[in-house]
Amino acid sequence: MLVGVAINTIVPEKAFSYSSSVATLCVWNWGVIVACHFVYRRRVERGEAPASSFKLPLATPLCWATLAFLAAVTVLLAFDEGQRIALYALPIWVAVLLAGYYLSARRTPPTHPQTSGSALHPDNGHAALHP
Numbered sequence: 076m077l078v079g080v081a082i083n084t085i086v087p088e089k090a091f092s093y094s095s096s097v098a099t100l101c102v103w104n105w106g107v108i109v110a111c112h113f114v115y116r117r118r119v120e121r122g123e124a125p126a127s128s129f130k131l132p133l134a135t136p137l138c139w140a141t142l143a144f145l146a147a148v149t150v151l152l153a154f155d156e157g158q159r160i161a162l163y164a165l166p167i168w169v170a171v172l173l174a175g176y177y178l179s180a181r182r183t184p185p186t187h188p189q190t191s192g193s194a195l196h197p198d199n200g201h202a203a204l205h206p
Contacts, residue, residue: 089157096161099152100168106145107172109138 083090116134118124131137152158
């Protein structure tokens, strides 16, 4: 919230535009989720990860469609002068995400692949997730 106040103080006439374009930039987190889903599906196919009981029909084409949509959003941002700040901030955001990943990976001990059960299985101790 203090960042919003600072932006409003420095450039009040463009504060909303900057804030909305940076919020649009955060939609790219979905791109990371989709990429992780591709990795998960590949590991399931190789037998390295347990399969989920929650199957999405047409998962692979839908993931590709999601990535295509995100790419289209990025291209469209380039045409709107007020939203271009999101494109300028994209490399900074990616650097922050990568730095956070590598810092957390360094502090977290490696885990071994799960050999029995599934994190999505109702018997994993998360009864609140499965009424």
